Amino acid sequence: MSESRQSEFVHRTLGDRIYQxxxxxMLLLAMSLMIIPFWNVVAVAFSTPLGSMESGxxxxxxxxxxxxxxxxxxxxxxxxxxxxxxxxxxxxxxxxVFLACLAGYVLIQKDLPGRRLLVGxxxxxxxxxxxxxxxxxxxxxKNLGLLNSLFALILSGMVSGFSILxxxxxxMGVPFDLAESARIDGASDFRIFRSIYLPLAKAGIATIxxxxxxxxxxxxxxxxLYINDSSKYTxxxxxxxxxxxxxxxxxxxxxxxxxxxxxxLIAVIPLxxxxxxxxxxxxxxxSLGAVKE
Amino acid sequence: MNLGMSGNMRRYAWLYVMILxxxxxxxxxxxxxxxxGVISSFQETKLLGATSWVGTENYRTAIxxxxxxxxxxxxxxxxxxxxxxxxxxPIMVALALNEVMNIAFKKIAQTTVYxxxxxxxxxIAGMWMYILAPSGGLVNEFIKSVGGEPIRFxxxxxxxxxxxxxxxxxxxMGYYAIIYLAAITSISPSxxxxxxxxxxxxxxxxWQITLPMLKPTMLVVFMLNTLGMLRIFDQIxxxxxxxxxxxxxxxxxxxxxxxxxxxxxxxxxxxxxxVLGATLVMTAIVWTVTGFGKEE
Numbered sequence: 260m261s262e263s264r265q266s267e268f269v270h271r272t273l274g275d276r277i278y279q280x281x282x283x284x285m286l287l288l289a290m291s292l293m294i295i296p297f298w299n300v301v302a303v304a305f306s307t308p309l310g311s312m313e314s315g316x317x318x319x320x321x322x323x324x325x326x327x328x329x330x331x332x333x334x335x336x337x338x339x340x341x342x343x344x345x346x347x348x349x350x351x352x353x354x355x356v357f358l359a360c361l362a363g364y365v366l367i368q369k370d371l372p373g374r375r376l377l378v379g380x381x382x383x384x385x386x387x388x389x390x391x392x393x394x395x396x397x398x399x400x401k402n403l404g405l406l407n408s409l410f411a412l413i414l415s416g417m418v419s420g421f422s423i424l425x426x427x428x429x430x431m432g433v434p435f436d437l438a439e440s441a442r443i444d445g446a447s448d449f450r451i452f453r454s455i456y457l458p459l460a461k462a463g464i465a466t467i468x469x470x471x472x473x474x475x476x477x478x479x480x481x482x483x484l485y486i487n488d489s490s491k492y493t494x495x496x497x498x499x500x501x502x503x504x505x506x507x508x509x510x511x512x513x514x515x516x517x518x519x520x521x522x523x524l525i526a527v528i529p530l531x532x533x534x535x536x537x538x539x540x541x542x543x544x545x546s547l548g549a550v551k552e
Numbered sequence: 553m554n555l556g557m558s559g560n561m562r563r564y565a566w567l568y569v570m571i572l573x574x575x576x577x578x579x580x581x582x583x584x585x586x587x588x589g590v591i592s593s594f595q596e597t598k599l600l601g602a603t604s605w606v607g608t609e610n611y612r613t614a615i616x617x618x619x620x621x622x623x624x625x626x627x628x629x630x631x632x633x634x635x636x637x638x639x640x641x642p643i644m645v646a647l648a649l650n651e652v653m654n655i656a657f658k659k660i661a662q663t664t665v666y667x668x669x670x671x672x673x674x675x676i677a678g679m680w681m682y683i684l685a686p687s688g689g690l691v692n693e694f695i696k697s698v699g700g701e702p703i704r705f706x707x708x709x710x711x712x713x714x715x716x717x718x719x720x721x722x723x724x725m726g727y728y729a730i731i732y733l734a735a736i737t738s739i740s741p742s743x744x745x746x747x748x749x750x751x752x753x754x755x756x757x758x759w760q761i762t763l764p765m766l767k768p769t770m771l772v773v774f775m776l777n778t779l780g781m782l783r784i785f786d787q788i789x790x791x792x793x794x795x796x797x798x799x800x801x802x803x804x805x806x807x808x809x810x811x812x813x814x815x816x817x818x819x820x821x822x823x824x825x826x827v828l829g830a831t832l833v834m835t836a837i838v839w840t841v842t843g844f845g846k847e848e
Contacts, residue, residue, distance in 0.1 A: 275754045282648040289645055290664045292722065296683050297667075299690050303682070312688065358574055365571040371564060377571060384582045386835045388783045390804050391824045394811035395585035395592060418577040448566050477672035479786050484812065495674045499790055502678030516682060523678045530670045534663070 304328070304520035311517035327521030331501065335514070337522060339490065340497035343409060347493060348475040351413040356468050358418050360460070363426025364452045385420035393484060400485055407488045415481040416474070422467045429463030430456055466540040473530060473537075498522050589828075592821035610822035620806070620823065626713070627802040630788075631781025633717035635774065641725050642773075643766065646732030647758055662733070665726030673786040676719060681706060681791070684715075712796035720787060728773055735769040736762055775838040782827050782834075803827050 302317050310321025331337045365371065366378055389396075405411040438451050446454075457464070482496045489497075502519045593610055595603045614620050645665055652658040668676070683690045684705040692702040705711045739762065747757050785804040792800050801809075803823065811820030 272753060278753070278755045279651060282651040285644065286648045286652065286661050289641075289648075289725070290661055293664050293668055293726070295690070296679050299683055300679055317690075358577075361570050362574045365567050368567055370560075371567055377575075381574065381578065384578050386832060387582060387586060387828070388831060390783050390785055391807075391828045391831065392582070392585040392589050393808065394817055394820050394824065395588040396581065397812065398588070398817075399581065399585055414581075418574050418581075423574070448563060449570070452570075473670055477670075477674075479673065479790070483789075495672050498678065499674045502674065503681060503790060516688065519678060519682065523675050526675050527671060531667070534667070534670065538663070 300520045300523050303516050304524045306517045308515040308517055311515055311520070324517070327515070327517035327519075328525070330518045331522045331525070335497075335501060335518070335522075337494065337497060337501075337525060340492050340494045341525065343491060344476060344494040346409055347412045347478070348472055351415075351417065351475045352468055352471045354413060354417050355419070355422065355471050356464055359422035359426045359467055360457060360464065361452070362418075362423040363428075363430050364448075364456055366423070366427045367430045381420050381423055383420075385424075389416070390480065393480070397484055406485050407491055408485075409491055411485040412478065412481055412493065415478070415485070422471070425467060426460065426463055429460040433459045462540065465536075469533065469537045469540060472533065476529060494526055498526055586828075589821045589824055592817050593825045595818050597815075597817045606818065610818040611826070613819055614822050614826070622798065623801050623803055623806040626800060627781065627784070630713065630716050630800070630802060631778075631784060633714075634720050635777045635781065637717060638721035638724065638728075638777070639770075639774065641721065642728035643732055643763075643770070645725060645729035646736060647762060649729065649733050650736050650762070651754065651758075662726070662730065666730055667726070668723045669727040671723065673790045676723060677787070677790045680715070680719060706791065707793060707795040709796065709799050712792075713799050716788060716791065716800050719791075720784075731773065732766060732769055735766055739765045772842055775842060779831065779834055779838060782831055 298318060302320050303311050304327050305320035305323055305325070306317065306327075307322040307324040308326055310324070311317070311327070313321065332341075362381065366374065366381070368374065371377075400406055400411055405414065433456055437455055441451050441455060442448075477495060478493065479495050479499075482493050486492060486496070501514055501522055592603075594605060594607060596606045596609070597603050649658060649662055652661065671679075682688075684692070684703075686692055686702045686704050691705075695702055703711065705715060743761050743765075744757055747761055752760065782803060784802050785808070788800055788802050788805045789808070792805070804827075807820045807823050807827075810816045810823070
């Protein structure tokens with residue numbers, strides 16, 4: 260290993276060095292494409308209202324102020340929306356992960372009559388994009404009296420074939436003998452599931468939970484579909500009306516840029532704090548995401 | 553197995569109970585709406601929810617509406633643009649990340665390019681609408697400072713559509729780059745060793761070994777993007793405006809406008825069914841080509 264590393268260095272020619280420089284310049288360009296817009300948001304968010312409205316490029320807060328955060332949080336009602344998003348994300352993720360684990364466990368029972376049918380029933384739903392059934396789905400929610408409730412948002416996307424498939428694959432990695440000997444000792448399936456499978460599939464659970472949390476926090480279509488009552492709006496929907504309206508056409512928005520950018524920061528901070536944990540489950544999560552998108 | 557027949561039965565009963573919530577959920581919130589959608593596409597919904605059969609009229613109405621073809625065109629242009637223009641940037645980023653020797657820099661670069669993928673479309677729209685704003689926006693302030701005329705990006709017909717292509721590419725570049733990077737990491741080092749013995753430069757190794765070995769991943773990413781094309785909704789719905797609407801509306805925003813805003817359930821359902829048909833055909837192709845779902 261160290262030998263091959265060494266030979267790599269010995270063999271570096273002038274061409275290789277130029278290539279290395281080109282590569283780093285390219286990466287720095289790609290990074291600045293991500294950092295500059297975000298940095299602009301941060302700088303404006305911490306500016307004073309007047310400072311944020313002055314013309315010119317803002318890459319440093321103009322007259323440091325937390326005014327934007329105070330206004331959007333208290334006066335414009337983002338606090339309530341934020342709380343709604345937390346509720347939907349928290350309970351929705353727990354229910355989603357729990358159901359995916361249950362189903363994943365049942366689907367690995369090789370001797371269960373009708374198992375193939377169940378697998379087919381669940382996997383086939385993966386071919387049906389949720390966006391395509393929004394209209395009849397809206398009618399179903401309406402008939403069940405679920406409109407205008409946070410429960411509707413928790414229910415939306417609560418079961419997903421992708422998560423079930425992923426959990427099933429994780430559970431298949433748990434030695435079957437372990438469950439078999441517990442069963443001979445008289446343990447029930449639910450007990451085996453809870454005390455053997457769940458602890459051994461922690462990585463899988465974490466992966467689904469993290470990606471589900473991000474998805475739920477960013478949830479948009481179900482909210483505009485099922486919620487009319489503004490006190491039940493989630494963060495994304497409230498933020499949308501504050502940041503996108505008026506902007507495309509003119510600068511006549513009544514809301515100053517520092518308030519808008521503060522709202523954006525509030526919406527991304529929970530995700531950014533989640534990121535370091537997510538990174539640990541990257542590869543698995545990415546492959547989940549890859550089939551999910 | 554030591555369990556008797558009755559023991560097995562009891563065990564199966566429990567397992568069925570465990571999976572029952574999933575079956576009920578999928579039946580109620582996926583299969584039933586799916587069937588209902590197909591039925592609605594052959595019906596006309598009157599006031600107070602009364603329905604009558606109209607045969608294929610909704611389908612014919614959809615096909616005869618110029619706006620339908622306009623949104624099909626927009627969907628293909630925007631989706632196709634994302635697929636084609638967004639294809640190489642993540643590969644280049646992944647190859648570049650792979651060349652970086654400094655672990656710390658590699659981590660920072662990887663994180664930085666991935667982060668936008670976590671952002672919602674509301675956040676991305678808010679961010680870019682501000683940066684591209686005619687007055688006070690970073691880009692137009694720069695244009696003005698070098699003596700140019702500010703551009704109204706989101707209400708200019710040419711720019712509005714380009715942004716709908718460019719912003720998803722910006723958002724997902726790092727995400728796909730990491731998928732590629734994972735594939736690069738799994739390429740056998742012995743291949744590079746052999747090339748090195750033959751005196752190949754780093755660039756030649758990349759060109760002759762890494763790129764060809766990435767073909768299967770490229771195929772998967774291409775297929776995923778192709779399937780995703782018909783589902784584009786959030787970004788358009790959030791960033792469109794009365795001026796750009798005609799040029800950026802896609803199938804799903806059209807279905808939403810018809811079905812939810814205008815209450816034309818039959819027409820919206822007919823379009824959904826057509827898109828669903830296209831999706832199923834494409835999914836079948838994708839699953840066959842990528843071998844997904846084979847393990848059962």
